[in-house]
Amino acid sequence: MRAAMSGQYGSPETVRIVDTSDPVPRAGELLVRVNAAAVTAGDARIRAGRFPHGFGTLARLGIGLQGPRRPALGAVFSGTVERLGSPTADSAQFAVGDEVVGMTGARMGAHAELVAVSAKRITAKPAGVSHADAAATLFGGTTALHFLRDRASLGEGQRVLVNGAAGSVGSAAVQLAHGMGAIVTGVCSERNRDRVASLGASETIDYEKQPVSILRGNYDLVFDAVGNITRERGLQLVTLDGKVVLAAANLADMVRGGGRIFVGAAPERASNFATLLSMTLAGSFDPLTRVLGGLGKIHEAHAIIDSGRKVGNLVILPQEA
Numbered sequence: 442m443r444a445a446m447s448g449q450y451g452s453p454e455t456v457r458i459v460d461t462s463d464p465v466p467r468a469g470e471l472l473v474r475v476n477a478a479a480v481t482a483g484d485a486r487i488r489a490g491r492f493p494h495g496f497g498t499l500a501r502l503g504i505g506l507q508g509p510r511r512p513a514l515g516a517v518f519s520g521t522v523e524r525l526g527s528p529t530a531d532s533a534q535f536a537v538g539d540e541v542v543g544m545t546g547a548r549m550g551a552h553a554e555l556v557a558v559s560a561k562r563i564t565a566k567p568a569g570v571s572h573a574d575a576a577a578t579l580f581g582g583t584t585a586l587h588f589l590r591d592r593a594s595l596g597e598g599q600r601v602l603v604n605g606a607a608g609s610v611g612s613a614a615v616q617l618a619h620g621m622g623a624i625v626t627g628v629c630s631e632r633n634r635d636r637v638a639s640l641g642a643s644e645t646i647d648y649e650k651q652p653v654s655i656l657r658g659n660y661d662l663v664f665d666a667v668g669n670i671t672r673e674r675g676l677q678l679v680t681l682d683g684k685v686v687l688a689a690a691n692l693a694d695m696v697r698g699g700g701r702i703f704v705g706a707a708p709e710r711a712s713n714f715a716t717l718l719s720m721t722l723a724g725s726f727d728p729l730t731r732v733l734g735g736l737g738k739i740h741e742a743h744a745i746i747d748s749g750r751k752v753g754n755l756v757i758l759p760q761e762a
């Protein structure tokens with residue numbers, strides 16, 4: 442199969458498209474032909490070896506010293522089941538030819554024509570959702586859903602500030618918070634103002650005119666999806682019992698999380714995938730999908746993410762030339 446490989450940390454051009462052996466599904470796993478895969482901020486971090494402040498050494502010890510130990514990146518995909526490993530109760534629910542959507546976690550490998558994945562990490566793709574939209578739904582969607590619903594228990598009528606409202610996580614947070622009945626303020630650049638408003642923000646703030654460092658507020662929840670709001674800054678922007686989500690926390694804030702401060706990695710749960718995909722199917726969640734093309738577009742995808750200006754979600758189609 443063909444796959445996009447990042448053997449060493451570096452620029453988007455360090456990613457190479459190579460012919461490599463097909464993955465072999467283990468017990469309880471499925472081999473999936475990848476129709477669409479998201480290229481995410483997580484992929485770009487790993488490709489570049491660029492981690493939130495304080496995480497550099499720890500991350501490289503875990504992921505690889507000179508480059509990713511698992512060079513085929515990509516953790517979000519939508520595709521078609523090609524083969525099953527030895528069956529288990531979970532994998533027996535799926536059959537060859539089924540269309541499935543999932544996340545591979547630290548194992549990655551979705552920027553390839555084929556990926557092997559545990560049956561616990563996939564859900565059925567609704568027929569009315571395209572592979573591209575399905576792949577675009579999960580990265581920001583699972584993160585926002587976890588923090589808003591499961592950690593911060595966001596309630597109707599609460600006032601929420603979403604920083605980074607045009608990106609994958611931020612655009613999902615704006616939509617999910619709005620859907621939960623919250624009153625949403627989105628922080629984004631001027632060029633994304635109308636888009637963020639159309640997702641459900643009743644107010645937008647242009648950070649080039651009003652940086653978050655000087656903002657004032659009395660929000661019930663601040664959701665930072667950029668990494669430039671510290672624990673202290675977040676607490677200044679919320680009510681006395683207000684909550685702060687730091688989705689891109691540095692090491693110091695990660696360690697001091699707890700109480701009203703929510704940090705950490707969002708879990709990748711198949712039940713959450715299904716919830717989000719049903720919203721995409723119903724039209725109540727827009728994954729802001731931008732399809733770039735075949736595997737050869739991987740460099741462009743990484744470059745867009747590195748620019749810091751990516752809007753929504755980027756998708757490549759590994760079966761295309």
Ligand SMILES: NC(=O)c1ccc[n+]([C@@H]2O[C@H](COP(=O)([O-])OP(=O)(O)OC[C@H]3O[C@@H](n4cnc5c(N)ncnc54)[C@H](OP(=O)(O)O)[C@@H]3O)[C@@H](O)[C@H]2O)c1
Pocket residue numbers: 481482483486580581584604605606607608609610611628629630631633648666667668669687688689704705706707708746749750751752753
């Ligand atoms: N904790 C977790 O489990 C988890 C899960 C997923 C992601 N993350 C982290 O969350 C962060 C965001 O991920 P993402 O996928 O949403 O990234 P992304 O899509 O690449 O974010 C790009 C967006 O950030 C906006 N932006 C850039 N600088 C900004 C600023 N100063 N103020 C406000 N907006 C700004 C840009 O909007 P404009 O063009 O309008 O500036 C752009 O739309 C990453 O650090 C990622 O690693 C954490």
